[in-house]
Amino acid sequence: MDSLPEELVEGILGRLNEGQDKVAVALTCRRFLSAIHRKLPQATAICVQFSSSRGECGASVKTSRSSAFITVCQCAGHGCTQMLHCVLPLLSKEMASLSLEDELLGGERLSDGAAHALLDGCSDAPLSSLSFEHVDFTAVRPWTLALIASFDRLEEVHLLSCILPEGLLLRSLSASLSTLRVLSVTSSSLVSDKLCTALARAAPNLEEISVRGCRSVSAASLVPLLESAGRRRGQQLTLHAEETAFSCEHLARCMQSSLMPTGRHWAVTRMRMELGYAVPALLLTHPHGKAILVYD
Numbered sequence: 001m002d003s004l005p006e007e008l009v010e011g012i013l014g015r016l017n018e019g020q021d022k023v024a025v026a027l028t029c030r031r032f033l034s035a036i037h038r039k040l041p042q043a044t045a046i047c048v049q050f051s052s053s054r055g056e057c058g059a060s061v062k063t064s065r066s067s068a069f070i071t072v073c074q075c076a077g078h079g080c081t082q083m084l085h086c087v088l089p090l091l092s093k094e095m096a097s098l099s100l101e102d103e104l105l106g107g108e109r110l111s112d113g114a115a116h117a118l119l120d121g122c123s124d125a126p127l128s129s130l131s132f133e134h135v136d137f138t139a140v141r142p143w144t145l146a147l148i149a150s151f152d153r154l155e156e157v158h159l160l161s162c163i164l165p166e167g168l169l170l171r172s173l174s175a176s177l178s179t180l181r182v183l184s185v186t187s188s189s190l191v192s193d194k195l196c197t198a199l200a201r202a203a204p205n206l207e208e209i210s211v212r213g214c215r216s217v218s219a220a221s222l223v224p225l226l227e228s229a230g231r232r233r234g235q236q237l238t239l240h241a242e243e244t245a246f247s248c249e250h251l252a253r254c255m256q257s258s259l260m261p262t263g264r265h266w267a268v269t270r271m272r273m274e275l276g277y278a279v280p281a282l283l284l285t286h287p288h289g290k291a292i293l294v295y296d
């Protein structure tokens with residue numbers, strides 16, 4: 001194979017039909033990657049999973065229709081992070097959705113190098129949805145996280161059971177606040193009422209916020225959302241505040257306080273929503289037609 005001219009290698013590899021096979025060949029060596037890089041399938045959704053370096057590890061890529069599932073380890077021997085850095089820009093030109101799942105075990109955390117390879121590798125993608133699950137960002141440097149701000153048209157962001165300080169989260173989302181429709185930050189002790197204050201000020205397209213399981217979030221989160229309702233484009237905002245410090249008594253005190261001049265205009269109705277089973281909820285309505293539905 002080494003003695004074959006480039007055009008011939010390109011011709012042979014170009015005859016592969018399956019996107020899956022093209023990606024597998026591209027990951028074999030730099031020569032094959034450069035021969036086939038123009039013919040790699042484009043994924044609109046990419047899911048990256050970091051697996052533990054203990055036991056069997058390495059890299060695998062599976063493609064199905066317009067999705068790619070990439071599993072990599074972080075051990076020095078396999079060089080998976082360099083592979084991510086090479087391959088992601090080639091697969092992600094049409095990528096609208098990126099999700100990252102952390103399956104690391106035994107105290108192993110996402111490394112700064114791996115996070116950089118992932119975020120930098122996708123920096124030119126037209127991303128509208130970003131999702132992280134069980135990711136501990138403690139070892140990732142702030143300037144690496146700042147790469148998230150290069151995505152400036154995110155509409156949906158999900159941080160499920162992640163460890164990421166609130167200030168860094170808000171700085172990372174700053175470029176996308178004007179387009180953001182859905183934000184979930186769940187089971188985080190690092191999130192407070194500051195999150196909703198920042199969102200209320202700068203995110204006019206918000207339709208849904210979930211802070212489920214964030215114990216430091218209270219009814220005070222609702223005050224800036226109620227106060228800024230007139231500036232939001234949509235008629236209704238849904239707030240998931242289950243398993244937080246939210247309480248109706250605290251909300252009532254906030255709404256009667258002089259710090260909330262519009263508090264008395266809102267009507268509060270206790271109700272049950274049918275979501276397959278009855279779920280308690282609080283509906284707040286304003287005479288100008290705006291509403292906020294709170295699951296508490």
Ligand SMILES: [Zn+2]
Nearest residue numbers: 057073075078
């Ligand atoms: Zn490995």
